[in-house]
Amino acid sequence: MDIALEQVGYTYAAGTPFQKQALHDVNVRIPSGSYTAIIGHTGSGKSTLLQHLNGLLKPTAGIVRIGDTQVTKETKGKQLKPIRRKVGIVFQFPEHQLFEENVLKDIMFGPLNFGVEEEEAKARALRWIERLGLPEGTAEKSPFDLSGGQMRRVAIAGVLAMEPDVLVLDEPTAGLDPAGRKEIMDLFYELHEQRDMTTILVTHSMEDAARYADHMIVMHDGMDVLQGPPGEVFADAERLAEWRLGVPRTVSFQRLYEEGAGLPPGPPALTEEQLAAYLAADLGKGGGAS
Amino acid sequence: MMEKMVFGRYIPGDSFVHRLDPRSKLIFVFIFIAAVFLANNTVSYALLLAFTLLSILASKVRIGFLIGGLKPVMFLIAFTFLLHIFFTKEGDLLFQLGFLKIYEEGLRQGIYISIRFLVLVLMTSLLTLTTSPISITDGLEVLLNPLKKVKFPVHELALMMSISLRFIPTLMDETDKILKAQLARGSDISSGTMKERIQAVVPLLVPLFVSAFKRAEDLAVAMEVRGYRGGEGRTRYRQLKWDWRDTTALLILLAVIVALWFLRG
Numbered sequence: 001m002d003i004a005l006e007q008v009g010y011t012y013a014a015g016t017p018f019q020k021q022a023l024h025d026v027n028v029r030i031p032s033g034s035y036t037a038i039i040g041h042t043g044s045g046k047s048t049l050l051q052h053l054n055g056l057l058k059p060t061a062g063i064v065r066i067g068d069t070q071v072t073k074e075t076k077g078k079q080l081k082p083i084r085r086k087v088g089i090v091f092q093f094p095e096h097q098l099f100e101e102n103v104l105k106d107i108m109f110g111p112l113n114f115g116v117e118e119e120e121a122k123a124r125a126l127r128w129i130e131r132l133g134l135p136e137g138t139a140e141k142s143p144f145d146l147s148g149g150q151m152r153r154v155a156i157a158g159v160l161a162m163e164p165d166v167l168v169l170d171e172p173t174a175g176l177d178p179a180g181r182k183e184i185m186d187l188f189y190e191l192h193e194q195r196d197m198t199t200i201l202v203t204h205s206m207e208d209a210a211r212y213a214d215h216m217i218v219m220h221d222g223m224d225v226l227q228g229p230p231g232e233v234f235a236d237a238e239r240l241a242e243w244r245l246g247v248p249r250t251v252s253f254q255r256l257y258e259e260g261a262g263l264p265p266g267p268p269a270l271t272e273e274q275l276a277a278y279l280a281a282d283l284g285k286g287g288g289a290s
Numbered sequence: 291m292m293e294k295m296v297f298g299r300y301i302p303g304d305s306f307v308h309r310l311d312p313r314s315k316l317i318f319v320f321i322f323i324a325a326v327f328l329a330n331n332t333v334s335y336a337l338l339l340a341f342t343l344l345s346i347l348a349s350k351v352r353i354g355f356l357i358g359g360l361k362p363v364m365f366l367i368a369f370t371f372l373l374h375i376f377f378t379k380e381g382d383l384l385f386q387l388g389f390l391k392i393y394e395e396g397l398r399q400g401i402y403i404s405i406r407f408l409v410l411v412l413m414t415s416l417l418t419l420t421t422s423p424i425s426i427t428d429g430l431e432v433l434l435n436p437l438k439k440v441k442f443p444v445h446e447l448a449l450m451m452s453i454s455l456r457f458i459p460t461l462m463d464e465t466d467k468i469l470k471a472q473l474a475r476g477s478d479i480s481s482g483t484m485k486e487r488i489q490a491v492v493p494l495l496v497p498l499f500v501s502a503f504k505r506a507e508d509l510a511v512a513m514e515v516r517g518y519r520g521g522e523g524r525t526r527y528r529q530l531k532w533d534w535r536d537t538t539a540l541l542i543l544l545a546v547i548v549a550l551w552f553l554r555g
Contacts, residue, residue, distance in 0.1 A: 017355060056470050088474065097497055
């Protein structure tokens, strides 16, 4: 399911002294089946953009196309529910949305709201509890008795159990320990690969964007300033710095190495593996930074 | 969603009203609330309305913004207006449709009560719009200070007030976030039967309470580690200053009250 934003603008609290334009003239296309990372400095409009992806906010100008549904400022609330079934959002600190008496019921909440049968919802919930690596017996526990990391997983399971076509992730690993971070990010990537699920990741981590995404959108001051594959986006560190963004650690290391070795800057190494391969190849040639 | 709320919000600015001492503004509003009940005929109500409009002008708050924020209260005003229209049966009969009868006195009372409501809400909104929550509690604490003699916990009360005021926007943001998260999971508050709608509030309230308690705990710990020991011997960073503006404002109010007294029937 393609998602496209055409000349989208959004103004908060229009007509009051607190009026604030968060997006202007945003033109973005997220192809079906892609893994898109949205990066930008704090206040660049990422979160506002994200809320347009399933009709939580309606644009105050322009059109949002989600599959074959159009959302404009005139769209009625009722028409938005089917979109929300197809586009699941994992918000920042999703554990804040837990409310049921036990984990099983909380995960079933989404599917049941979208008309999935009780039995099927339960089966899905149990499946996702296992898939997210939660210990046995979690289903019957109160979500408030779990540890922070487990609560996060339960909340994520609650969104995944809706089995959306498009998964939107807003800093899904903020505040988790490094091991947990990697586990969860790898799980999302696996789902993306296996189910061809369109994934949209809003993140501050250039490393995550470089490793997982195949398409990137850079936001600055409420506008989309750059779009393209990570290899292109991270090739120009100077331009990113203008938008107060950096490059992944692998790229900064690579640039230092190239400078030391007197090499011209090559295509950026997006993961540690690529960097290692690049270094091995260069050192193997008998060159090296000596 | 709640971004249009005006009541309880503060807009920084620089006007005669903004610069008044919070104490004089509080005294002013309290006396004004009492004075509203003096009015009982067309001239006196007109004076009240005119005075309120003048105060709004002096505060430089945009009238359109204030009116826009009145919408939630409008319902209440309309309701009391209708109540008066239909249930007062005095004076001449103005209009009849089946069993509905509207009397002159009913219409008059309805309009008076509506003006009274409107003026009260506008004036109190003006207080909160032009005074930061911190100054309001500061002012209140000083004004209530004499009550300490009878062991009334003035400082604690002021602290409670400033904490609650401080957390209103935070909790609103939180509500908005949780609401959106549950909407994204297909919860639906704006449609369905009454029962379904009430049930749809649970996924909102439970997380909100959980986070409110957690915040309260965090705040208590943060105050504890910074050595908070209550109001005993505490000095102020912001000193309250009473100047000519404050005296003028209260004198004007006094003049209005005297005028009301003579104009009332």
